[in-house]
Amino acid sequence: MTGKNRPEGQFYIGDVQVDADNNSINLHGQWVHVEPKAMHVLWVLALQAGQTVPRDSLFNKVWGERVVVEEALTRTISQLRKALNDSQARQVIQTVPKRGYRLTSNVQWQQHLPQQAESQPEPTSRPQQPESRMSVIIATALIVIMVIIVPLWWFGADEPKYDTSPTPSDSVANQPSVAVTAFTNGSGKKEGDYLAAELSEQLHQGLSGQSRLSLAPYQPEQNVEQKSKQVRFVITGRVERLTSSGADLVLSIYDSQVDKVVRTMPVNSDELKPGAITPALLKPVFEQLGINTEEPSSEQGDSGQVDVKAYQYYLRGNYWWMNGSTSEWFARAEKAFLKALEIEPDFASARGSLAYIYARYQFHDIYMPEAMAITKAEQAIEQALDLNPRQIDALNARAIIATQRQNFKRAEQALEAVFEVEPSNSQALYLYSELEIARNQPEKALAYALKAQQADPLSPWVNINLAIVYGVIGQYDSAYQALEDAISIDPDYVWGYVWKARILHQEGKLADAVKVLESAMELDPGSAANSAYLGLIYLDLGLSGEAQYWFEHTAALYGDSVDARFWKNFVRLVYQRKDAALRFKLLTQLISLKSGTYNLMPVLLQTAEELRRSAPALITAEARKIKASDRLVNIQNVEQALGLLSLSAPGDQRLINKLVQFEQALPQWSASQAMGARRLLATGQPREAVNALMQTANDGWLVHHWLRLRHPLWEQYSSVPGFDTLRRTIKQKQQTQQALLERDF
Template identity: 25%
Template sequence: MAPHSGGANPPARFFRFGDVEVDAAGHVLTRAGVPQQVEPKAFAVLLALLERPGELVPRDELLDQVWGHRHVTPGVLTRAIAQLRAALDDDSHHPRYIQTRHALGYAFIGELEPPPMERRPEPALEAAPAPPPGLIQAAGPDRAPGVLVARWLRPSWVLPVLAALVLAGALWWSERRAAPVRPAEPSIAVMPFINLGADRDRDYFAEGLAVELHDALAGVEGLKVAAPVSPADAVELGTDVRRLGALLGVATVLNASVRHEGNRVRITTRLSDCASGFTLWSQSYDRELSDIFDTQAEIAGEVVQSLLGAMPGQRERLAGRLQPTRSTAAFDAYLRGLQQLRLGGGAGGGVDSAINWFGQALEEDGGFIRAQAGICRSRLVRFADVRDAQAFRDAQTACALAREMAPASAEIDLAFGDLHRVSGDFEQALAHYARARRDPARAPAALVGLGRLHAARGEHARAAEYFDQALALSPGNGIIHGRLGVEHYLAGNLDAAISSFRRAVELRPEDPLLWSSLGGVYLVAGHNELAEQAFERSLAIRPTAPVLSNYADLQAQQGDLDAAVTLLRRALELDADDPLIWGNLGDALLANPVTAGQAPAAYARAAGIADEYLQINAGDATMTAALGWYRVNLGEQRRALALVQRSSELGDRRADVAVFNALTTAAAGDRAAALDWLDRARESGLPESRIRSNPLLARIVSAAGGSGTAGTGVDKPARGEGAKLESADEQR
C-alpha cells in the first residue's frame, strides 16, 4: 500500500499486517482475531503511523496531531507507543512494526496488505434528506442500498415522473435548508474553536473566543449550555455530534474554526443537530480584527435565533456582553490570560502568567472590568494552591478592586462567595452566592459554591442537592461531577464517589486531578490495581502534587516506605505549601526506624503552614485535627490535646478527623481515647483494611489485643490524612 500523501485519495480506513487488523472506522484492533484494548490516544498514534508507512513521523508532529497541544509532555507519547507494542506483540529491541528513531520520532515498518473489498466503508448517508413520501428503500442482489424505487411506477412513466420527483426533492431540500427544524430542547455545547492559522502559538485566540461565546450564551434565559470543553478533552471526545450530544446532554453542538492573520480574522461556524447529525446552519465571517466583537455577537445571535426563535432585544444584550472593552490589544491580552488560567500548573505556573496578562490588559484599558475580575479569579486559584495568609490577602485586595469597578457583577459576587466560604464566614458566603445565582451564566458555579458551603458544615444531603441542581443547568460538567464525588466520599458513600469520578473523567479525560481523585477513592475501597492505573494515567497527563501524594500512600500501604518518601518529596517540589503533604512525609519518615529522626523537621513545616491557614479558616475540622497530630510529634502534648478537643467540637463524625485524633491521643499515651476515636472512625465507615495497612494505626489496635469491629468504607487516612481529592477549580 502506498503511503498516504494527502492528495485526492482519502487515507485507508482498514489496515492489515501480519496477524493484525485495524479497523479505523470501528476503532477496533485485533491480533490473531482477538480484540486488543488500547486507549483512544494510542489508537490515534497507530493510525497516524499507518497512514504514512515507512516514513519517519516526527515526535512533535505526533504530539500536535494526537494531543493537539505541545504543552503535553513527551512521556504521553512514549506511554502510547509502549501500549501499542504490547497490543501488537512488538519487541522494541527487534521491532517488526514500530521503529523508534531516538530523539526524532517513530515509523511503521511492517508490510501492509491491501484491504479486503468487503471492509471498505460505504458512503455516509446520515446527512442525506429523508426520502419523499411514496418511495421505499430497496436493497438486494441487483440493487445497491440507498437506491430509491417507486412502488407504483411503470416503465413508460419512469423518466417524466423521475424528473418531477427530482424537482420536488430539490424544492423540499431548499425549503429544509432555509428553515431547519428547531431541536426539541434549546440546549447547546460550544466546542473549542480550532486555530487554522500558521502560528500555533495563537491557539489562545481561538480558544478564548469560544469561552467568551459560551459565557454569553450561558446568560440567555431558556437556553441550556453545556460546560466548557477544554481543547485537550475535545480531542479525546472526538467529533461525532451524536455521541457528543449524548455525553454532554445537549441537543446541538457548535463548532468553529478561526484563521487569524494580520488584521483579518476568518471564522467558519457550524451548528449541528445531535439527534440527526444534520447541520442546522453554517456560516463564514471574513472580517477585520477590529470587528471581532460585532462578529461574535452576530454568531451568538444566529445560535439564539436557531434554538429559541426571535427574541426582541436579545442581539443587543449579547453584543453588550461580547464587547467587554474597546481595545483589541486589551482583549488579546485578556484572552492570553484566560488560556493561562485554564492551563493552571500550580505554584509558579499558569496562574502567575495569567495575572501578568490580565495586568497588561488593564494597562491597555484601565476600565476593563473583566480583566480585573480575571486577576481576582487568579488570586483565588493561587490561594487554593498555596493556602497561606498572604495569598488570601492578595485575593481579597484583587476582588475588592473588581468590586469597585463593577458593584453589581455576579462574577465578583461569586468570587466573594468563595472568599467568605474558605474563611468560614457562612452567612456572608451564602448572601454572595445567592446574588450570583440570579445570573444564568453564573448560576451553576454559585450552586456549586452553595453545595461546598453546606458540605463544610456536614450537611451532605443538602450539598448533594445543590450539586444536582448545578448539573441540571450545566450538563456534561465534569468538574461538578468531581465535586459531587468529593461530597459522596466525605459522606461515606464510596460506590457513589467512584461512580461520580468515573463520570467526571469520562467528560474530562485529560484532567490529571480528576484521575488522581478517582485513584484515591479506588485506594480507599481496596482496589489497588485500579488505583495504580488511575495514578499512572494522571501522571502521564501531567505530574501534580495530589497524585504524587496519593501514589505515595499506595507505596506505603504496600510497605515500600522509601518509594513513598521519594514520591512525597517530588510532590513538595511542585507544591511546597501543602501542610498535609508535609505531614504525610513526616508519617512516612516516622514509620521507618532508619529515617525516623528526620520526621520532626517535616512535622514542624506542616505545623507552621497549618497554623497560618487556621488563622484564616478556624472552622476546618480536618486541618485542626491534623495540626494536633503534628504538634504531638513535636513534643507539644498539651497543645495537641487541646486541638483534639477543638476538632471534636467542629466535626467529630468525620473519619479523617477521628483518625488524626486516634493517632494524637495514642501518641499522648491515652490508649482508651485512641481506641474510642478508632471506633468513631469505624462508625463513619472507615474500612478495617485501612487500619490494618497503616503501621501507626495497626500499632494502636495491636496494643489493645486486636479489639475492634470492621467497618464499611469511606474516608481514607493516608498515614493519618484523607485522600487528596481535587479537581480543576470552578473559577478557572
C-alpha cells in the same frame, strides 16, 4: 526488522493500523498523524511487543545523544495513548513502574497496507481529534465561500432563504433545535486556539439564555456530522486571522434537514472586539433562525472596548485555568492575566479571574504562601468589583475566602450575587457545595453539587466536585461514576485520576490507587503534591523503597529548599521516626505541609508531643478561633482541633463536643482518617480508640496507619486488648494489596 534505526513499515496493533513511514495511525477508520518522535517510540515498542522496554533504551533509540528531560518520554507516551484511544484503560501501552513501558497487544507486520482514505488529514505537530469527511468538506466550502462570494452574500439583498419551520429534529415546542460545535483555528497562531475555544463557548452561553431555542449540551469533542444527528441546526466557526484590532471569524450554520451549510457569515475585526463579542456572534444566528430578540448585553464585567492584545492574554489565562495540569495551571494562568492587566489595567474580567486563582492558592499543589495569596486575592477582588460590582469570578473568589474563614453569611451573599447575574452558574453552585461541606451539611452539599452537574454536565471539574462530595459522605460507587464521567470527557484531566486514587485509597484498594496515581504522574510529572501522595500510599502498602523513589522525585521538584530536604529524608525522619528535633525544625518551616492531596499536620503534632514541645504557633493561632462559640470544627480545621486537644490540658468539653459533632456529620470520612480514635486516645480512652480503629480497618482502610499507630501515646497503650489483632489485620490487608500490585505489574 530489528536492525532498523528509523521507523518504517506498516503494522497492526490489534485492529489498529499504523503507517510508520507516514507517522499515522488509523483507529476505527479515522487517520490521525502523530509527531515523528511519538511514532519512533511506538515503533520501538512494537519491535519488542510483549516485552518491557526500559526508559533508558527508549531515550537512546529515539533521542540518541540529545539531552532531554524525563518528561519528554512521559508526554510522548501520553500522546500515543490519546491517539490509540488508550488514555483511560492503559491496556495497549502499559507502564512498568521504575522500569519502562510495554506494548501489550499483538503486533502483525506487513509489507504494504491498503491505500489510505482520502480523508486522511495533513500532518500536524501533535495528535488531533479526527475530523469527519463532512467536516473537511464543510471547512473547505467555508473558505471558498468567504474568499469568493461572501461579500456579495453578506451585503446583497438576494440572499437565499431556507425553510426554518420545525422538523422532527426540532423540539416538540416548535423551537429550533440547535447545537454549537468547537470552533477551529485557521490563523496559524497559538493565540487563535484560545480565541476559538472561548468564542465557541461564549456563543453557546449566549444561546443558552434564549427560551425560543432548544439548545443541545456543549460537547466540543463532537463534530458537525455527529451533532447533525441530534439537532437540526449546527453552528460552527473558524478563526481566519488575528489582527491588531481584533480577529476575523467565519461562522456557518449547517441545516440537517437539507444536508448543507445554509449560511456563512464573516465577522470582522471591528465587530469581534472584547465587550461586543457575544452580540457580534448572536445577531447573525438569530437572523438566520428567524428569532427576534433584544440586543444582547455586553460581556459581563467590562464596559467599553478592551485592548485586543489584553483580551488575547485573558483568553490564554482562562485556557490554562480550565485546561492546565495540576502543576502548571496556576503559574501559566497568573502570567497571562497579569500580562492582560499590564496592557489594560481596568480590565475587570482579568482582575476577577486573577482573584479567583489566588483564592485557590493551595487547592492542589502549593502555588503560593497563604498570607501572600490571600492578600493578593482580596486586592484583586476589590479592584474587580470597583470596576464592575457584578463581576462573577471576583464574587466567587470572595465566597471561597469567606468560606475558609467560616464567614458563611458573607460567602452566601457573594454566591447569591452571582446567581443574580447568572442563575445557573455552575462554578457558584459547586462553591455552594463546598460551603455546605464547611458547614457540616453533607446532604445540602450533595444537592448543590448535583445542581452544578445539571447546569454543566460536560465540565470535568464539575463532575470531579460531585465525586468529591460523594467520597466525603461515603457513597463510593456514585463517586467512581462521576469520576469516570469526568475522565471520559477529558482523558488528560489529571484531577480525575488524583481524586479517583484518593477514594480508592480511602476504601483500602491500594494497588488500584497506585496504578491510577501513576497514570496521573505520567500526565503531569511536575506535580510535587501528586508525587508526594504516591509515596505516602506506598508507605501504607509497607513498600518504603518505592515510597523513597517518589519522595526523591518530589524533592527534585522543590529544588534546593527546606521542602526538598524534608521530602528527600521523609522515610528516615517520619516513617522510621529518626531525629525528632530535625524533623520538627523542618516541619515548622515547610511550605508543603498541606496540599490538596495530603495533610502533614498530624506529623507535626505528633513530633511536638514526642519532644514534649508546646503547641506550634499555627495551632495556637487556630485555637483562639476554634474555641469561639460561633466556630465549627469542620473538614478544614479538624487536624488543628485534634492537635489542640492533644497538646492542651484534657477535659475541654466544648472542643470535645465540636469534634463529636463533626464526626457525626461526616462519619465515614472521619473514620478513615481515625478522627474518633484520635479524640478518644487524647481523652484517655485507649480501649475505645482501639475498637474504633479496628472497625475502620475492617470496613475499609486506616489511612496512614503507620502514623496513627506510632503515636507517642500508643507506647503506653500498646497492651490494650485488640491492639495486636489490629496490627495483624492491617498487615494481612497490606499483603493482599502487595500481591495485587505485583500481579498487575
